[in-house]
Amino acid sequence: MAGGRPREFDVDEALDQAVRVFWQRGYEGAALSDLTEAMGINRPSLYAAFGNKESLFRKALDHYTDQKAVHVRDALDEPTARAAAERMLRGAVEVSTQPGCPAGCLSLQGGLAMGEDAVATRERLADWRRSGEAGLRDRFERAKADGDLPADVDAADLAKFVVLVAQGISVQAADGVDRERLHRMVDIALTSWPA
Amino acid sequence: MAGGRPREFDVDEALDQAVRVFWQRGYEGAALSDLTEAMGINRPSLYAAFGNKESLFRKALDHYTDQKAVHVRDALDEPTARAAAERMLRGAVEVSTQPGCPAGCLSLQGGLAMGEDAVATRERLADWRRSGEAGLRDRFERAKADGDLPADVDAADLAKFVVLVAQGISVQAADGVDRERLHRMVDIALTSWPA
DNA sequence: CAGGTTGTTGACCGTTCGGTACAGAATCGG
DNA sequence: CCGATTCTGTACCGAACGGTCAACAACCTG
Numbered sequence: 001m002a003g004g005r006p007r008e009f010d011v012d013e014a015l016d017q018a019v020r021v022f023w024q025r026g027y028e029g030a031a032l033s034d035l036t037e038a039m040g041i042n043r044p045s046l047y048a049a050f051g052n053k054e055s056l057f058r059k060a061l062d063h064y065t066d067q068k069a070v071h072v073r074d075a076l077d078e079p080t081a082r083a084a085a086e087r088m089l090r091g092a093v094e095v096s097t098q099p100g101c102p103a104g105c106l107s108l109q110g111g112l113a114m115g116e117d118a119v120a121t122r123e124r125l126a127d128w129r130r131s132g133e134a135g136l137r138d139r140f141e142r143a144k145a146d147g148d149l150p151a152d153v154d155a156a157d158l159a160k161f162v163v164l165v166a167q168g169i170s171v172q173a174a175d176g177v178d179r180e181r182l183h184r185m186v187d188i189a190l191t192s193w194p195a
Numbered sequence: 196m197a198g199g200r201p202r203e204f205d206v207d208e209a210l211d212q213a214v215r216v217f218w219q220r221g222y223e224g225a226a227l228s229d230l231t232e233a234m235g236i237n238r239p240s241l242y243a244a245f246g247n248k249e250s251l252f253r254k255a256l257d258h259y260t261d262q263k264a265v266h267v268r269d270a271l272d273e274p275t276a277r278a279a280a281e282r283m284l285r286g287a288v289e290v291s292t293q294p295g296c297p298a299g300c301l302s303l304q305g306g307l308a309m310g311e312d313a314v315a316t317r318e319r320l321a322d323w324r325r326s327g328e329a330g331l332r333d334r335f336e337r338a339k340a341d342g343d344l345p346a347d348v349d350a351a352d353l354a355k356f357v358v359l360v361a362q363g364i365s366v367q368a369a370d371g372v373d374r375e376r377l378h379r380m381v382d383i384a385l386t387s388w389p390a
Numbered sequence: 391c392a393g394g395t396t397g398t399t400g401a402c403c404g405t406t407c408g409g410t411a412c413a414g415a416a417t418c419g420g
Numbered sequence: 421c422c423g424a425t426t427c428t429g430t431a432c433c434g435a436a437c438g439g440t441c442a443a444c445a446a447c448c449t450g
Contacts, residue, residue, distance in 0.1 A: 003448020004396030026308035028223045032438060034310075042399060044440075049397095053438065104307060112369050113221035113297070113304040115229075126370045160367065160376065161383045167366040168359035174307050175321045181355065188356045192387035198418015199426030227408060237429060239410075244427095248408065 011049060014039040015063040018050075022060055024102040026111045027121050054121055057110070061128060064106045068095055072132045081143035082193055085162045088136065089189060092166040093182040096173030104174030108167060133163040153194045165189045206244060209234040210258040213245075217255055219297035221306045222316050249316055252305070256323060259301045263290055267327045276338035277388055280357045283331065284384065287361040288377040291368030299369030303362060328358040348389045360384045 017038040021030045032053060036043055050056040065072075071091020078084040096104050107128050114122045140155035149155070169182050212233040216225045227248060231238055245251040260267075266286020273279040291299050302323050309317045335350035344350070364377050 003394085003446090005398075005446040005448095007397065008446095024308060025310050026223070026306065028221070029306075029308055029310035029313065031310065031436080033436085042397095043438090044400095045398065047439070102308070108366065109308040111221065111224075111306070111308070112299060112366065113219060113224055113306070115220050115224035115226065118224065129366070129370055154379075157376070157379050157383065160372070161380050164363035164367050164380055165360065166363075168361075168363035171303065171307065171324070171362040171366070172355065172359050175324055177355070181352070184349075184352050185356050185359055188352065188387055189384075190387075192383055192385075198416090198424075200416040200418090200428075202427065203416095226406080228406090238408090239430095240428065242409070 007045075007049070009039070009041050009045070012063070014041060014049070015060055016067075018056055018060040019064050019068070019106065020102065022057060023064075023104075023106045023109050026109055027057055027125075028111060028114055028118060054118075057121055058124065061106065061110070061124070065128070068098075068101075068106070069132075071095065072135070076135050076139045081140050081149045081158075082190070084136065084139050084143075085158075085193070086186065086190060088132075088162055089166055089169065089186040090183065092169045093173070093179060093186060096170045097179045097182065103176065105170040108170050109174060129163070129167070132166075133159050136162055150194050158194070162189075202240075202244070204234070204236050204240070207258070209236060209244070210255055211262075213251055213255040214259050214263070214301065215297065217252060218259075218299075218301045218304050221304055222252055222320075223306060223309055223313060249313075252316055253319065256301065256305070256319070260323070263293075263296075263301070264327075266290065267330070271330050271334045276335050276344045276353075277385070279331065279334050279338075280353075280388070281381070281385060283327075283357055284361055284364065284381040285378065287364045288368070288374060288381060291365045292374045292377065298371065300365040303365050304369065324358070324362070327361075328354050331357055345389050353389070357384075 017040070018035055021034050021038045025031075025034060032043060032046070035053075035056070036046055039046065041049075046056065050059055069091075071087055071094070075084045075087040075091065078087050092105065095101075102109060107125055110125050111118070111122060112125075137156050137159035140149060140153075140158050143149040144151060144153065144155055149158075165185070169185060172185070173182060212235070213230055216229050216233045220226075220229060227238060227241070230248075230251070231241055234241065236244075241251065245254055264286075266282060266289070270279045270283040270286065273282050287300065290296075297304060302320055305320050306313070306317060307320075332351050332354035335344060335348075335353050338344040339346060339348065339350055344353075360380070364380060367380070368377060
């Protein structure tokens with residue numbers, strides 16, 4: 001069938017830059033001119049390849065999930081519930097303080113509160129945050145069945161607490177706290193781990 | 196000297212509404228038309244009374260500090276360090292889930308990441324968050340001197356951890372978690388309290 | 391090389407943004 | 421009652437926003 005002029009930019013590299021801009025400026029704070037400049041492409045190229053701004057953010061968030069927030073998935077493979085929690089939290093520290101990336105995590109920097117026209121994006125981010133918690137809760141349920149966690153602990157509460165701490169870490173990182181101090185926060189959080 | 200036409204609106208009530216709008220929409224997501232509509236005044240009245248948008252946000256944040264975030268100050272008056280921490284966290288839960296107010300707290304809903312032109316406001320919010328931590332740290336230092344806290348605990352780290360949990364609570368509240376569950380999060384966080 | 395297809399480019403669209411100018415209305419001191 | 425002063429309402433400003441049109445360039449198939 002068809003040929004057509006080949007794309008002059010790499011979609012993944014462009015998404016990398018889009019992630020960076022959204023990460024640093026937030027969804028609403030990231031202007032299209034910021035995005036196109038960072039991605040090194042013109043506006044129509046952006047729209048042809050990624051749709052509109054909301055759709056670009058969706059793709060950037062997926063990209064971020066696969067590339068930066070891998071600890072959210074990988075933590076579930078740890079042999080114990082405690083190791084899973086620790087990997088989750090250490091991963092949050094590392095991602096939130098990665099050199100060359102904006103401080104904090106995209107899921108919070110993207111935006112908690114937004115204008116009326118961005119409600120869908122706000123809800124998408126909230127869902128993203130909740131999804132990490134769901135995986136952890138299932139993992140902790142399994143740990144209870146395995147006897148890895150005491151039967152009287154509430155897996156849902158524990159998962160929520162771990163995610164809550166991870167989010168606190170991201171906020172602190174956004175406010176400029178360095179890696180070592182954040183790892184000490186993880187130490188403190190984990191001292192409450194159920195025996 | 197002077198007389199002048201009297202103001203037809205109450206400044207504090209207008210600030211109440213401004214706080215609500217910024218709280219729900221964030222600094223950038225709150226359009227001036229949203230603000231004037233909620234405050235029940237016209238644009239020139241807003242500018243005459245509060246200056247520009249950034250200045251209005253500053254005043255709204257002060258208003259919020261005095262009226263909603265009182266637990267941040269009051270916690271320091273508690274007799275023990277642990278009671279201070281608990282009051283801080285319980286207060287965060289209450290404020291973040293207050294009926295009739297947006298979920299979460301203004302210091303995070305206001306915005307973590309912003310566009311280039313709002314850097315000053317972003318930094319102001321970050322300073323606000325840090326200031327609460329500073330008060331708590333001083334309180335914990337005093338507790339160490341009093342023997343209320345063990346000598347080997349790091350007051351700065353402990354204060355940072357408490358604030359970190361409070362911020363996590365606000366994020367969770369923004370994502371729709373209810374009061375009881377958040378109070379259980381406080382329970383978990385406090386099990387790591389130094390003996 | 392011709393025709394179809396797809397990407398790039400630059401100029402441009404309507405809308406909304408934060409912020410103001412100006413005229414009228416309400417109060418003061420004299 | 422009068423001038424000075426301050427607030428209110430409408431209408432408006434330039435700039436920036438997200439999004440698109442139309443001409444051109446680069447590739448495919450035949």
